[in-house]
Amino acid sequence: MGKVYVFDHPLIQHKVTYIRDKSTGTKEFRELVDEIATLMAFEITRDLPLEEIDVETPVQMAKSKVLAGKKLGVVPILRAGIGMVDGILKLIPAAKVGHIGLYRDPVTLQPVEYYLKLPSDVQERDFIVVDPMLATGGSAIEAVNSMKKRGATKIRFMCIIAAPEGVEALQKAHPDVDIYIAALDEKLNEKGYIVPGLGDAGDRLFGTK
Ligand SMILES: O=P(O)(O)OC[C@H]1O[C@H](OP(=O)(O)OP(=O)(O)O)[C@H](O)[C@@H]1O
Ligand SMILES: O=c1cc[nH]c(=O)[nH]1
Numbered sequence: 001m002g003k004v005y006v007f008d009h010p011l012i013q014h015k016v017t018y019i020r021d022k023s024t025g026t027k028e029f030r031e032l033v034d035e036i037a038t039l040m041a042f043e044i045t046r047d048l049p050l051e052e053i054d055v056e057t058p059v060q061m062a063k064s065k066v067l068a069g070k071k072l073g074v075v076p077i078l079r080a081g082i083g084m085v086d087g088i089l090k091l092i093p094a095a096k097v098g099h100i101g102l103y104r105d106p107v108t109l110q111p112v113e114y115y116l117k118l119p120s121d122v123q124e125r126d127f128i129v130v131d132p133m134l135a136t137g138g139s140a141i142e143a144v145n146s147m148k149k150r151g152a153t154k155i156r157f158m159c160i161i162a163a164p165e166g167v168e169a170l171q172k173a174h175p176d177v178d179i180y181i182a183a184l185d186e187k188l189n190e191k192g193y194i195v196p197g198l199g200d201a202g203d204r205l206f207g208t209k
């Protein structure tokens with residue numbers, strides 16, 4: 001079963017509070033999501049593999065470590081996932097970026113795919129699928145389905161706010177996918193929104209209703 005990591009770093013918790021606040025405007029909301037994504041990327045990359053190489057300092061030759069292993073890929077689930085990409089790339093600028101466009105049918109809550117573009121070398125990459133919200137889990141599950149169908153094998157999921165229902169559904173559908181969360185909330189309401197949550201992440205990021 002995929003592991004679930006809830007990041008409790010004080011800076012992450014502090015910033016999550018301000019994106020929850022309905023009085024936080026679009027500009028500040030966007031900036032905070034970007035900052036939270038960078039902090040979460042720092043935590044999620046703690047276990048990246050390293051290898052030793054020879055480097056010549058101004059003083060002498062030395063053995064020193066560099067990142068090793070598979071290259072990384074970041075895959076935002078459009079639209080709201082886009083708000084997390086730049087913050088992550090600040091720390092891993094060499095990562096390639098794929099895109100999966102999905103919206104949740106407002107009535108059925110089922111994910112509807114409208115776009116997909118992944119790096120050509122999916123088999124060789126470790127992927128982090130990102131979306132600020134994990135509610136029913138439908139979007140995350142569908143995104144991972146699409147990536148696996150195209151050959152991706154190592155996938156992790158990063159979100160800012162998750163409902164227990166979504167965590168459970170994603171773990172069940174994809175037991176090989178570890179889940180990284182900034183805040184595990186209470187439940188879903190009758191409209192499928194996370195309670196207390198932060199409202200509609202995409203609309204708050206892009207000022208749309
Ligand atoms: O876990 P789920 O029940 O699938 O809900 C989560 C999805 O809902 C929101 O997207 P939305 O459909 O509002 O699209 P948007 O990001 O373009 O606003 C959110 O950004 C997630 O992608
Ligand atoms: O609370 C929620 C649930 C799904 N999608 C969102 O953007 N917010």
Ligand SMILES: [Mg+2]
Pocket residue numbers: 080200201202203
């Ligand atoms: Mg939305």
